[in-house]
Amino acid sequence: MTISILETLWQPLRLSIQVSLISTVLVAFTGAALGYVLSRKDFFAKDVIDAIITLPMVLPPTVTGYYLILVLGRRGFLGEIIYNWTGWTIAFTWQAAAVASFVVSFPLMAKTARAAIDSVNPELEKASLLLGKGEIETILKVTLPLAWRGLLAGVVLSFARGIGEFGATLMLAGNIPGKTATMPIAIYSATQSGDYPLANYLVIILTILSLSVIYATIRLSKRGGVYDK
Amino acid sequence: MIKVRDLHKYYRDHHLFKGISLDVKKGEVVVLIGPSGSGKSTFLRCINGLETFQEGEIDVDNIALHSISRSKPSSADMEAIRQVRLKVGMVFQQFNLFPHMTVLENIVEAPVRVLGMARDKAEEDAISFLSRIKMANKADARPENLSGGQQQRVAIARALAMKPEAMLFDEPTASLDPEMVGEVLSVIKDLVNEGMTTIISTHEMGFAREAADRVVVFADGDIIETGPPEDIFTSPKNERTKSFLSRILR
Numbered sequence: 001m002t003i004s005i006l007e008t009l010w011q012p013l014r015l016s017i018q019v020s021l022i023s024t025v026l027v028a029f030t031g032a033a034l035g036y037v038l039s040r041k042d043f044f045a046k047d048v049i050d051a052i053i054t055l056p057m058v059l060p061p062t063v064t065g066y067y068l069i070l071v072l073g074r075r076g077f078l079g080e081i082i083y084n085w086t087g088w089t090i091a092f093t094w095q096a097a098a099v100a101s102f103v104v105s106f107p108l109m110a111k112t113a114r115a116a117i118d119s120v121n122p123e124l125e126k127a128s129l130l131l132g133k134g135e136i137e138t139i140l141k142v143t144l145p146l147a148w149r150g151l152l153a154g155v156v157l158s159f160a161r162g163i164g165e166f167g168a169t170l171m172l173a174g175n176i177p178g179k180t181a182t183m184p185i186a187i188y189s190a191t192q193s194g195d196y197p198l199a200n201y202l203v204i205i206l207t208i209l210s211l212s213v214i215y216a217t218i219r220l221s222k223r224g225g226v227y228d229k
Numbered sequence: 230m231i232k233v234r235d236l237h238k239y240y241r242d243h244h245l246f247k248g249i250s251l252d253v254k255k256g257e258v259v260v261l262i263g264p265s266g267s268g269k270s271t272f273l274r275c276i277n278g279l280e281t282f283q284e285g286e287i288d289v290d291n292i293a294l295h296s297i298s299r300s301k302p303s304s305a306d307m308e309a310i311r312q313v314r315l316k317v318g319m320v321f322q323q324f325n326l327f328p329h330m331t332v333l334e335n336i337v338e339a340p341v342r343v344l345g346m347a348r349d350k351a352e353e354d355a356i357s358f359l360s361r362i363k364m365a366n367k368a369d370a371r372p373e374n375l376s377g378g379q380q381q382r383v384a385i386a387r388a389l390a391m392k393p394e395a396m397l398f399d400e401p402t403a404s405l406d407p408e409m410v411g412e413v414l415s416v417i418k419d420l421v422n423e424g425m426t427t428i429i430s431t432h433e434m435g436f437a438r439e440a441a442d443r444v445v446v447f448a449d450g451d452i453i454e455t456g457p458p459e460d461i462f463t464s465p466k467n468e469r470t471k472s473f474l475s476r477i478l479r
Contacts, residue, residue, distance in 0.1 A: 130277060146328065
C-alpha cells in the first residue's frame, strides 16, 4: 500500500471517528438525562415525547436529513437565524455530520438509558432520599452506579450508530472528501466511481470496527450481573 | 413528637384515609397492627414524605408537613420533608441496602455526605454500631453476601448512623426466614429499651405485646382501636380487632 492509499483510507476513518466521538459525548449526557426523566417522572405528553424521539429510528434517514435541512439549512428556521447572526452555516461542514449522527443515535441512547434506569429498584432511591440526600446526589450515587452497564451499552451502541450513519449525513453535510465524506459516504463514492480496491479496504475497516463495538456491547450486557437485579 | 391530624389520602378515586389522627410522644413505642392492605405502610410513608396526602397535617418535632393537592410539592414542602427525614429514620421490609456498596459504605455514606461528618469518625461510629449488632466482621462484605436477617440489621444500623430522634419500621421482619426474625427483633428491642421513639408496623404479635407502649389497630385505612397491648390482646372492644386477632393468633 502506498502512502497515498493510506491517506485516502485515513481521512474518512478519522472523520468518522471524530464525528461519532463528538456526537456520542453529547448523546451520552442528553440521552441519559432524558432516559432518567422518562423512567422516573410522570408528566403530560410523556408518551408523545417518547414517540417523537423514537421517530429517527423508523424514518428513512433521508427524511430525518430533510427535516435537518428544514431546521438547520441556510434557509432553515434555525439555520437562517444562525447565518444572519454569524455569517456561518452548518450545512456541508463536518459539524453537520456530527449533528446528523447525534439525531439518529439519540433515540438509541435515550431508550437504552431508560431501560437501564427502569431496572434500578426505585425503593433504593427512596432509601437514599430518606437518609437525607437530595435528588441529584441520589442520581449520582445510587441510580447511575446501579444502571452503569446499561448506560455504557447505550453509549457504545450510539457510537456504532454514529459510525454507520449515511443518509441524514449525506443530506445535511454532503459528500466533500476530507471534510464531510465519512466512511459510509466514502464507500458509496468509491463504489460509484468503480474504485473497488478502495471500497474493499473501507468496507473491511468499517466491518471490523462495527463488529468490535457490537461484541463489546454483547459482553457488557451479558455481564449485566448482580446489581441490575 | 409526632402528631398526625385528620389525615386524608386518596389514590385516584379510592379514599384510603378518611381523617385519621395519632399522637406519638417522645420515647413512646407504638406498634401498628392490622390486615395487609389496611394502610399501615402508607401511613408510615406519609410521615416521612414518601407519600403525599391531600388533607390534614403531620407535625414531626414542630416541623409541619402540609397536605399537598398539587402533583408536585413546592420547594418549601421539599425542605420540610428533608428536615423531617433528618429526624426520622426508616427501615423497610425489603432492607433496601445499596447493592453496589459494602456494608461499611452503606452506613457511612449518608453521615459523611449529608451531615458533613469526617469519614474517619463516621467509620469509627459505624464499626461500633456493627459491633453492637455483632456484625463488625462483615464491614467489608457486600449486601448480596449477607443473610436477610443480617441485611436488615445493617439497614437498622444505617438508619441509626444518621442519629435520628425517631424510627419508623415498616414490617421489618415480614420478608425474613422465620429463624432470622428473632435476631432482628432483638436489635429493635434494644433500641426501644434505650428510649428511641418508635413506630413499627408488624405482624409479630409477641413483639407487639412485649415491646409496645401502645398498640394501634388499622383496618380499611382507619384506626379502629388503640390502647395498651394487654387491653388490645386480652379484651379487644372492636369486632374487627377481635376477628383480626383470632385469625392471626390462631
